[in-house]
Ligand SMILES: Nc1ncnc2c1ncn2[C@@H]1O[C@H](COP(=O)(O)OP(=O)(O)OP(=O)(O)O)[C@@H](O)[C@H]1O
């Protein structure tokens with residue numbers, strides 16, 4: 001196809017050889033399938049700020065660090081230079097989050113840099129090599145739903161252990177390839193420690209996922225992963241290896257956080273013992 005204007009500089013620099021087709025045009029960006037040497041990749045071209053929707057909202061930007069003093073001051077003033085800087089921060093937030101998450105073992109597309117508002121990353125594909133469907137486009141058995149739900153909960157935990165909350169996680173921002181769910185679309189990712197809205201965003205992300213999978217496995221509705229994950233995070237006890245139970249004991253009369261943690265710990269031990277019994281049973 002004809003090379004879109006925004007991708008032309010990447011072609012001139014030899015980063016992209018060919019633009020094969022347009023994949024999607026979303027609210028925030030247009031996504032193309034491109035050829036880079038022998039690799040088929042994906043180029044996400046961000047729309048200009050004025051054409052974007054909600055995601056740049058103040059809520060998400062809180063706590064985003066801008067190290068350079070001149071940049072930070074310009075952004076506060078809202079001058080033309082300031083707006084350009086703001087735009088750069090926004091456009092680089094996704095590639096930075098992707099590198100960090102890929103390193104932490106979260107299933108995201110491997111990024112290959114961001115150049116002039118164009119993010120290059122691996123194309124997630126199905127078994128036939130076509131662009132992978134979104135979670136919203138697939139249906140599944142109850143067993144598969146429980147498995148994929150837990151898988152995503154563990155990815156959310158991994159993200160949080162490196163300080164990131166997705167902030168817009170839904171069945172539209174998760175792709176499914178032959179190995180399971182892959183998380184995408186992170187320009188709004190939030191710094192868990194620096195943003196006061198991180199907790200409510202994490203709760204919303206987790207609950208979105210749980211209600212999506214509940215349509216296939218209704219028993220998931222009763223789980224309380226969101227509260228469990230945040231309680232462990234606040235206590236500094238969340239690690240990539242944490243085994244979640246989906247249980248959270250909410251006792252309004254218990255004000256001592258230590259007591260609550262003891263209860264969670266007891267639930268976890270019980271869960272682990274059950275798992276162990278199951279494994280022994282299967283062997
Ligand atoms: N790495 C990828 N591999 C395969 N498909 C992708 C990839 N990245 C994005 N897509 C496709 O492009 C669509 C839009 O991407 P993304 O969600 O990142 O952008 P967006 O502008 O925020 O879109 P929306 O507003 O629809 O959420 C995705 O729903 C997905 O179908």
Ligand SMILES: [Mg+2]
Nearest residue numbers: 026172173185
């Ligand atoms: Mg999206």
